[in-house]
Amino acid sequence: MGYVVNLNSGASPALSLLSSVNVKAASTTLTPTPATLPALALAPNLINMKVTSIGGVNILSGANPIILSSVSQNIYYVAVGLLSGTMLVDYTVSPIGVAWAAGSYATTLTFTGSITPPTPTLTLNVPAYITLNTLVPATTTLNVNSFAIFRSVAGVSAVSGSDYFTTVPTLLSLRASSGTFAFTTTQPYNQLPAANSVNLMGAVLSGTYAGAAINLSASDQLLTAATGIPVIITNKSILSSTLSISGANLKSNFVQAGTYTVPVVYTVSKTASSFPATLASQTMNSSVQVNVSNLMELIVQDPSVTLTVNTTANYQQGVTTTKPNHVKVSSTVPYNVTVKASSSVLSSSGGIQIPVGVITIEGMTGQTGITPVVLSANPQTIISSANPIVDRLLNLQYRIPSAQTSNLLNKTAGSYNTTITYTIVAP
Numbered sequence: 001m002g003y004v005v006n007l008n009s010g011a012s013p014a015l016s017l018l019s020s021v022n023v024k025a026a027s028t029t030l031t032p033t034p035a036t037l038p039a040l041a042l043a044p045n046l047i048n049m050k051v052t053s054i055g056g057v058n059i060l061s062g063a064n065p066i067i068l069s070s071v072s073q074n075i076y077y078v079a080v081g082l083l084s085g086t087m088l089v090d091y092t093v094s095p096i097g098v099a100w101a102a103g104s105y106a107t108t109l110t111f112t113g114s115i116t117p118p119t120p121t122l123t124l125n126v127p128a129y130i131t132l133n134t135l136v137p138a139t140t141t142l143n144v145n146s147f148a149i150f151r152s153v154a155g156v157s158a159v160s161g162s163d164y165f166t167t168v169p170t171l172l173s174l175r176a177s178s179g180t181f182a183f184t185t186t187q188p189y190n191q192l193p194a195a196n197s198v199n200l201m202g203a204v205l206s207g208t209y210a211g212a213a214i215n216l217s218a219s220d221q222l223l224t225a226a227t228g229i230p231v232i233i234t235n236k237s238i239l240s241s242t243l244s245i246s247g248a249n250l251k252s253n254f255v256q257a258g259t260y261t262v263p264v265v266y267t268v269s270k271t272a273s274s275f276p277a278t279l280a281s282q283t284m285n286s287s288v289q290v291n292v293s294n295l296m297e298l299i300v301q302d303p304s305v306t307l308t309v310n311t312t313a314n315y316q317q318g319v320t321t322t323k324p325n326h327v328k329v330s331s332t333v334p335y336n337v338t339v340k341a342s343s344s345v346l347s348s349s350g351g352i353q354i355p356v357g358v359i360t361i362e363g364m365t366g367q368t369g370i371t372p373v374v375l376s377a378n379p380q381t382i383i384s385s386a387n388p389i390v391d392r393l394l395n396l397q398y399r400i401p402s403a404q405t406s407n408l409l410n411k412t413a414g415s416y417n418t419t420i421t422y423t424i425v426a427p
Contacts, residue, residue, distance in 0.1 A: 006052060009089040010115040021087070021113035023049065024072040030105035030124065034275055037103040047122075048092040051076045055085025072112065087115060093124065101231040102128035102167040103275055128276050130268055131165045133236070136286045140243055145293040147330050150250050150390045157244035160286065165235050168270040168279060169228045172239055173220040174203055177263035185258025187294050188333045188426060190387050193256045200249045201262075201288065206240045216243075220267060228271040241266075243288055255388040257332040260290040297330040298337065298424040305398050305420070307359070309408055318402040322364050327394040327422055335386055337394075338379035338423045346416035354416050358404040361420075364395040375420070385427040 029039040050065040052058065054076075062078040075089075106123040142156045149156050164170075180195040204213040205223040209230075214221045229237050245254065254260060269281035307319050329337060339361055345353040356375050361382065363370030373380040386392075400408075 003093045003095070004090055006088055006090050009087050009109070010111055010117060010120060011086050012054060012084050013114055013116065019078050019113075020074060021051065021076040021111060021115060022072045023066070023068070023075050023109055023111050025068050025070050025122075026108040026110065028070050030107050032101075033104040033106070037101050037105075037275060038099070039105075046094060046098065048090075048094070049075055050090045050092075051087060052090050053086075053088045054083040057083060068109075072110070076113070091122070095235075097233060099231045099233045100126050100167055100235055101169075101275075102126050126167055128168050128270075128279050129166065130168065130170060130270065130279065130282045132162070132268070132282050132284065133165060134161070134163045136160045136162045136266055136284045139287045139289055142243065142245065142288070142290045143293070144250060144254065144290065145295070147295060147297055147390060150247055150255075150330075152247045155245045155247040155250050156290070157242050159240055159242050161238070161240045162266065162284060163236055163238040164268055164282065166237060166268075166270075167231060167235060168276075169230050169274045170224075170237060171228045171269050171271055172205065172223045172241075173267045173269070174214070174216070174223055174241070175220045175265050175267075176216050176218050177265060179218045181260040181262045181290070183256075183258055183260055185256065187257035189256055189258075190334045190385065193253070193258075196253045196260060198262050200245055200253055202244045202246070204242050204244075206242065216262075216264070228274075245290065251390045254290055254292055255332055255390055257292045257294045257388070260292070261287060263287050292332055295330070295332045296335060296424045296426075297328075298422055299328045300422060301325055301328055307398055307400055309400065309405070315405045315408070316402060318400050318405055320397055320399040322395070322397045324364065324395045325393040326396040329383070329386075329392045329394060329424060330390045331386075331424060332388050332390075334388065334427050335383070336381050336425050336427050337383035337386075338381050338425065339373060339375070340379045340421055340423075341375050341377050342419035342421070344377045346418050348412065348414045348416045350412055350414065352412050352414070352416070354411060355407055356418055358400050358407050360399045360401060362397055362399065364397045367395040370394065370396070379423065 032039055047068040049068055051063045062076055064074050066073045066075055104123055104125050106121055108119050109122050111118050140158050140160045142158045144156050176198040180197055199215040199217055201216045202213055209224050211222050211225045223241055264286050266284040267281050270279045307321050309319055341356045344356055346356055347353050359375040362372035371382050373382055
């Protein structure tokens with residue numbers, strides 16, 4: 001379906017024996033105004049013409065619909081005619097296959113057959129507009145629901161799409177409505193996280209006309225290339241942008257479970273140099289949410305611990321085994337870490353037992369935040385109400401102090417074992 005308009009295209013003289021009218025365009029292209037606009041080819045599917053009446057008399061026969069070209073074609077013919085007066089013509093313009101840029105496009109028509117004026121000007125006026133169609137989502141959500149997201153280089157991302165119709169070359173820009181994220185949570189916390197700057201979030205446009213990636217700010221920044229998006233066939237621009245926060249920024253700024261929110265504004269505007277001189281921009285308001293789930297994880301990285309007592313000095317001074325990076329702890333809420341033995345004794349294959357309380361677990365030299373405990377079958381807290389963190393490494397040591405070595409005397413040589421369990425729990 002094209003755009004149809006019925007126009008006065010000239011007149012035949014009074015009492016003329018009008019029987020035939022031909023018409024042609026002056027060239028194969030329309031002349032654009034301003035001249036910087038692209039010329040629109042007069043393709044066969046662009047302009048069709050059909051005489052509808054002459055002198056107020058509707059044409060019931062003899063009208064020949066034509067596709068306008070630079071070759072003269074018959075548009076009306078009857079064997080004998082006696083018509084005079086205004087000639088009305090239907091002009092049908094099909095938009096298919098053409099990138100319609102705002103401006104005026106003209107060509108001179110040449111009529112033969114005693115039509116006055118014989119060379120009228122046909123002008124197509126294309127209005128300038130930017131019309132939003134599919135808007136960006138009201139909320140773009142980035143879900144952080146796995147520690148793998150914190151550990152990845154890419155972090156977390158979400159895609160936001162929109163499209164619009166336009167007859168002018170366009171730019172897409174993005175800004176935050178605030179310089180920092182707002183934070184809310186229903187999860188436990190020791191203290192509210194610091195106000196995170198919006199520049200911790202990146203944005204980039206996909207596709208041919210994408211500009212460089214940006215860090216979000218409270219000022220408009222281009223997502224498109226500076227040259228903008230040209231007017232394309234269908235006049236519909238489809239855009240897809242990705243918002244993201246790197247794993248490093250998540251680990252340092254978004255560890256506390258909760259929702260981090262900032263309003264954002266996308267703006268579609270014409271390029272500065274394109275016609276017309278001014279045209280109102282169109283804006284799309286949205287919100288970005290970073291949802292950090294309540295997550296806890298504890299990994300014993302080296303589960304084998306051996307304390308060897310085989311010298312007199314060991315009995316006199318005790319023994320210690322150090323385990324650097326022994327336990328890795330991650331939590332998005334405050335947490336405790338407890339430790340316990342599977343029983344109250346260390347057992348050998350021969351059934352001989354040693355009290356498990358001979359062993360003390362504590363932090364290695366330089367390790368802070370660890371409360372030393374004497375091992376028992378009951379859970380004991382070695383870390384209490386610690387702040388959220390990702391991949392905290394605990395340097396631990398297992399020690400039999402000299403005060404406990406007497407419990408090892410008169411025991412059969414061999415291996416005495418127990419299973420130790422570390423647990424991360426809410427305070």
